[in-house]
Amino acid sequence: xxxxxxxxxxxxxxxxxxxxxxxxxxxxxxxxxxxxxxxxxxxxxxxxxxxxxxxxxxxxxxxxxxxxxxxxxxxxxxxxxxxxxxxxxxxxxxxxxxxxxxxxxxxxxxxxxxxxxxxxxxxxxxxxxxxxxxxxxxxxxxxxxxxxxxxxxxxxxxxxxxxxxxxxxxxxxxxxxxxxxxxxxxxxxxxxxxxxxxxxxxxxxxxxxxxxxxxxxxxxxxxxxxxxxxxxxxxxxxxxxxxxxxxxxxxxxxxxxxxxxxxxxxxxxxxxxxxxxxxxxxxxxxxxxxxxxxxxxxxxxxxxxxxxxxxxxxxxxxxxxxxxxxxxxxxxxxxxxxxxxxxxxxxxxxxxxxxxxxxxxxxxxxxxxxxxxxxxxxxxxxxxxxxxxxxxxxxxxxxxxxxxxxxxxxxxxxxxxxxxxxxxxxxxxxxxxxxxxxxxxxxxxxxxxxxxxxxxxxxxxxxxxxxxxxxxxxxxxxxxxxxxxxxxxxxxxxxxxxxxxxxxxxxxxxxxxxxxxxxxxxxxxxxxxxxxxxxxxxxxxxxxxxxxxxxxxxxxxxxxxxxxxxxxxxxxxxxxxxxxxxxxxxxxxxxxxxxxxxxxxxxxxxxxxxx
Amino acid sequence: xxxxxxxxxxxxxxxxxxxxxxxxxxxxxxxxxxxxxxxxxxxxxxxxxxxxxxxxxxxxxxxxxxxxxxxxxxxxxxxxxxxxxxx
Numbered sequence: 161x162x163x164x165x166x167x168x169x170x171x172x173x174x175x176x177x178x179x180x181x182x183x184x185x186x187x188x189x190x191x192x193x194x195x196x197x198x199x200x201x202x203x204x205x206x207x208x209x210x211x212x213x214x215x216x217x218x219x220x221x222x223x224x225x226x227x228x229x230x231x232x233x234x235x236x237x238x239x240x241x242x243x244x245x246x247x248x249x250x251x252x253x254x255x256x257x258x259x260x261x262x263x264x265x266x267x268x269x270x271x272x273x274x275x276x277x278x279x280x281x282x283x284x285x286x287x288x289x290x291x292x293x294x295x296x297x298x299x300x301x302x303x304x305x306x307x308x309x310x311x312x313x314x315x316x317x318x319x320x321x322x323x324x325x326x327x328x329x330x331x332x333x334x335x336x337x338x339x340x341x342x343x344x345x346x347x348x349x350x351x352x353x354x355x356x357x358x359x360x361x362x363x364x365x366x367x368x369x370x371x372x373x374x375x376x377x378x379x380x381x382x383x384x385x386x387x388x389x390x391x392x393x394x395x396x397x398x399x400x401x402x403x404x405x406x407x408x409x410x411x412x413x414x415x416x417x418x419x420x421x422x423x424x425x426x427x428x429x430x431x432x433x434x435x436x437x438x439x440x441x442x443x444x445x446x447x448x449x450x451x452x453x454x455x456x457x458x459x460x461x462x463x464x465x466x467x468x469x470x471x472x473x474x475x476x477x478x479x480x481x482x483x484x485x486x487x488x489x490x491x492x493x494x495x496x497x498x499x500x501x502x503x504x505x506x507x508x509x510x511x512x513x514x515x516x517x518x519x520x521x522x523x524x525x526x527x528x529x530x531x532x533x534x535x536x537x538x539x540x541x542x543x544x545x546x547x548x549x550x551x552x553x554x555x556x557x558x559x560x561x562x563x564x565x566x567x568x569x570x571x572x573x574x575x576x577x578x579x580x581x582x583x584x585x586x587x588x589x590x591x592x593x594x595x596x597x598x599x600x601x602x603x604x605x606x607x608x609x610x611x612x613x614x615x616x617x618x619x620x621x622x623x624x625x626x627x628x629x630x631x632x633x634x635x636x637x638x639x640x641x642x643x644x645x646x647x648x649x650x651x652x653x654x655x656x657x658x659x660x661x662x663x664x665x666x667x668x669x670x671x672x673x674x675x676x677x678x679x680x681x682x683x684x685x686x687x688x689x690x691x692x693x694x695x696x697x698x699x700x701x702x703x704x705x706x707x708x709x710x711x712x713x714x715x716x717x718x719x720x721x722x723x724x725x726x727x728x729x730x731x732x733x734x735x736x737x738x739x740x741x742x743x744x745x746x747x748x749x750x751x752x753x754x755x756x757x758x759x760x761x762x763x764x765x766x767x768x769x770x771x
Numbered sequence: 772x773x774x775x776x777x778x779x780x781x782x783x784x785x786x787x788x789x790x791x792x793x794x795x796x797x798x799x800x801x802x803x804x805x806x807x808x809x810x811x812x813x814x815x816x817x818x819x820x821x822x823x824x825x826x827x828x829x830x831x832x833x834x835x836x837x838x839x840x841x842x843x844x845x846x847x848x849x850x851x852x853x854x855x856x857x858x
Contacts, residue, residue: 275832474843491832492832755850
């Protein structure tokens with residue numbers, strides 16, 4: 161077994177090169193079949209089923225009966241590949257499909273998401289990842305339990321973890337349902353459970369090990385699928401296949417067009433309201449959102465637990481660099497999608513007569529993502545036009561054009577005049593993004609329940625076999641509950657995802673950082689700090705969202721971490737100072753996780769995973 | 772820090788913390804400070820990009836990636852200097 165896994169690790173480069181080559185050959189074959197007249201729906205099926213089948217195959221091949229393989233992939237994942245896996249773990253359907261659309265709608269203000277979802281990795285690298293890796297157990301609550309004296313801190317950690325991760329995983333399954341139903345032509349509810357099956361085969365048999373190697377495969381597909389359409393678009397518009405450099409030209413034309421069309425809030429203008437005037441509240445919300453997303457990134461357990469899988473502390477540090485590099489490839493491309501789509505709309509859609517509109521408008525209008533609402537009865541053709549009063553002059557004015565943010569990435573292949581096979585590729589990419597994130601989140605939740613709650617608190621004598629059975633049962637249970645919630649289409653789902661960051665940031669970040677960086681942090685200090693941060697963030701969210709409480713200082717509730725994080729730091733600090741200092745053994749433990757070399761000296765020997 | 776005498780352990784942690792604060796300053800600059808000036812920076816155009824927009828869309832991201840790899844290298848050098856790198 162050991163020999164087999166070593167040779168597998170040695171040959172990773174070769175294996176994933178073959179895999180990538182195979183995927184390209186598969187795409188080319190489908191492209192040829194399309195030219196030979198194979199219908200689109202079959203191409204859509206081929207993409208969805210074949211990619212999911214590959215993930216399932218990897219899941220089956222990576223099945224394991226060893227606890228450390230199941231929870232931390234045997235700690236053999238090289239920095240580079242862990243970076244790719246983290247990239248897929250991190251980038252969800254919201255990043256893949258939603259990000260470009262958000263930038264299209266919000267312009268400069270949307271860049272808060274681009275910044276917030278990347279800069280947090282600096283915090284992960286310098287404050288947390290190397291130390292958590294040195295600590296070297298299985299989960300984030302494990303650390304809280306070992307550092308802050310046992311089950312109380314562990315329990316609070318588990319509650320925050322589940323609250324933040326569950327909303328997030330529901331949104332991923334929701335995303336899987338949307339993509340699968342659109343490309344397979346089945347009902348949304350059914351698509352949710354089909355997607356669920358795909359998620360479960362990846363993660364159930366092999367835990368972290370299977371999820372790791374599947375996520376690497378999913379990263380390769382999602383990044384290929386994201387880059388190809390916009391590279392093509394860049395060639396079409398500018399003649400150069402580097403969209404990230406060339407969309408500057410598009411921005412210039414957009415700025416001129418905005419003046420002609422009388423748009424006062426320009427695409428690239430920072431912190432202005434609809435009238436084009438400087439706006440302080442806008443700027444404040446931009447920066448508070450960045451801070452909450454960054455600190456949230458550094459607190460989400462499904463990301464932190466990826467750094468438990470590297471072979472060493474050194475590799476954990478490098479791995480954060482690779483993670484951000486692979487994430488960066490997508491995020492620095494997203495604004496070019498938005499710019500090219502806007503250019504297309506301003507140049508080739510708005511101001512044209514209704515007869516001469518490009519074909520993609522009608523195609524995406526059918527599924528309700530786009531609307532040309534000139535005629536009085538436009539809503540009969542375009543569902544999205546409901547409530548828009550067109551002036552029926554036969555010309556499409558800007559105010560009569562409607563587009564859902566999700567359409568930007570999905571429709572770009574068609575706008576660029578690419579064959580349908582590229583649309584299938586994009587669907588496969590979106591699916592890969594949603595599946596990989598769902599896998600990571602489900603595993604984080606199931607591990608917290610099986611390892612931290614069941615094994616640590618309920619039955620510490622459970623043998624290996626029983627622990628793994630419990631893990632798998634809980635994984636299926638959590639997945640089914642999440643799928644059920646997703647199938648009811650809860651309307652606040654997207655908001656809930658954004659909240660997950662503030663919740664995790666308020667509940668976990670101060671305890672983790674102070675636990676490592678300030679020896680004086682006491683058990684009671686950390687626990688009260690976690691409760692205070694989590695409580696205040698949740699209170700602000702719920703009161704402003706559902707009970708009409710006015711905003712504090714005009715800060716939107718998506719950034720509730722702005723109140724929760726400082727509160728948690730302050731409470732932890734003050735309470736720690738008035739409670740007894742941690743014992744000598746605890747100080748030794750902190751010293752031992754601060755240096756890469758040597759053993760970890762747990763203050764409480766019973767906290768050891770292998771006792 | 773079992774293998775290190777107390778004063779060396781202290782020096783190691785001082786250097787490590789120093790690097791952490793340097794990184795935190797870099798992080799703060801590229802996350803916030805540079806974007807405070809976005810409206811004025813937007814007056815500068817580079818290959819079509821308003822510079823303020825460019826920094827938020829690409830410039831800061833590149834800085835983050837480079838900074839993390841630089842940090843990994845620096846911290847590793849500190850580990851080796853004090854002989855606490857893993858075997």
